[in-house]
Amino acid sequence: MDLGLQGSRVLITGASGGLGGAIAAGFVAEGARVLAASRTDEHPVPDGVAARVLADLSAPGAAETLADAAARELGGLDTLVAAAGGAVKGRVDELSDEAWDAGLEVNLRSTIRLVRATAPLLKESGGRIVLISALSASEPRPGHVVSNVGKAGVTALGKTLSRELAADGILVNCIAPGRIRSRQLDRNFPSDDARAQFAAAHIPLGRFGSAEEIVPVSLLLGSPANTYITGQTVGVDGGMAMSL
Numbered sequence: 001m002d003l004g005l006q007g008s009r010v011l012i013t014g015a016s017g018g019l020g021g022a023i024a025a026g027f028v029a030e031g032a033r034v035l036a037a038s039r040t041d042e043h044p045v046p047d048g049v050a051a052r053v054l055a056d057l058s059a060p061g062a063a064e065t066l067a068d069a070a071a072r073e074l075g076g077l078d079t080l081v082a083a084a085g086g087a088v089k090g091r092v093d094e095l096s097d098e099a100w101d102a103g104l105e106v107n108l109r110s111t112i113r114l115v116r117a118t119a120p121l122l123k124e125s126g127g128r129i130v131l132i133s134a135l136s137a138s139e140p141r142p143g144h145v146v147s148n149v150g151k152a153g154v155t156a157l158g159k160t161l162s163r164e165l166a167a168d169g170i171l172v173n174c175i176a177p178g179r180i181r182s183r184q185l186d187r188n189f190p191s192d193d194a195r196a197q198f199a200a201a202h203i204p205l206g207r208f209g210s211a212e213e214i215v216p217v218s219l220l221l222g223s224p225a226n227t228y229i230t231g232q233t234v235g236v237d238g239g240m241a242m243s244l
Helices: 018-029 062-074 097-125 145-164 183-188 192-202 211-221
Strands: 009-012 033-038 051-054 079-082 128-132 171-177 233-236
Touching (some): 009 062, 018 033, 018 079, 018 211, 033 062, 062 097, 079 097, 128 145
Parallel strands (some): 009 033, 171 233
């Protein structure tokens, strides 16, 4: 199936590893021109990207910096993939206002600002927005209240944007990964036995997913081939979600 991504202009945040890195590599393989954004240069971005930009999305003006870079390096924007984020551990009675502010900043507020900054470019192209949410947005993860609330906000943001931006030809969707192998997840499940025990108890497919298994749905939702899917949250979780 030709997704029509050859030459497409794509901005991907969190592109130096994990989900963002895999998604960036997938778009490059389809012939897209990818602007890869990451907070630091500690980890490489995939080969073949058109350009890389360093930006801490929690910093003032970072979203505008990325939008300007997209206009300068790509000549516009057809697809935004917001894949930056991170888990925050702690219960509601354990976390300070500062912890809440930091967690909501990285998981929600930065995404809001990024969409706002890139919307003019996406309106010109009638583009696509893909927001990476999480299974915990609909089925809260114990001991991760800040992340749960932040990702639920991302899901609500995606649904709202799908209504507000439809008249501009922009389609907006979320992806809700389950337990996907990453540097962060491997710190929580450091052994094969730990991962196997959790998967056997909670994941019908019996294993954790890989970042590459997020790529196909990301490419479809972020491509011109997607002409009628908007306002949806697509789970990629090995069947882990219990909700309908």
